[in-house]
Amino acid sequence: MTPKQKALNINPGLAWQAVSGRHFIMDGENSIASGWTAQKAWENAYRKLAFSRFKTGDLVVMEGCLEASHYAGKVWKCRSDSYEAHSGDYAVFLEGIAGYFCCDYLRPATSEEKQSYRKDGAI
Known part of the structure; x- marks a missing residue:
């Protein structure tokens, strides 16, 4: 699976947006990750989501x-x-x-x- 597929598996509501050469992964109106390429933005989004996905006791x-x-x-x-x-x-x-x-x-x-x-x- 690609970082994009993994991120969307965690949060199906994510969307990609490019502004002035920078790539953003959006959750509604909030940017959760960015990068200079779409691939890097999805990698950063996956890392952020995966790191906080489960907590002790879940x-x-x-x-x-x-x-x-x-x-x-x-x-x-x-x-x-x-x-x-x-x-x-x-x-x-x-x-x-x-x-x-x-x-x-x-x-x-x-x-x-x-x-x-x-x-x-x-x-």
């Missing part, structure tokens, strides 16, 4: 990876904030998983999934 669900089929429907609790791993990927630590997990394969849990997680006594 509930997430795996998707789009091999583990997702094994843990279908399981809600996980983040035990760290998103951070940039040595590989360059953005990752979090999840309760019950030994290593870090790539944020590209996680999504926030829906309200129904959160209720189910709490109902099962996990929180």
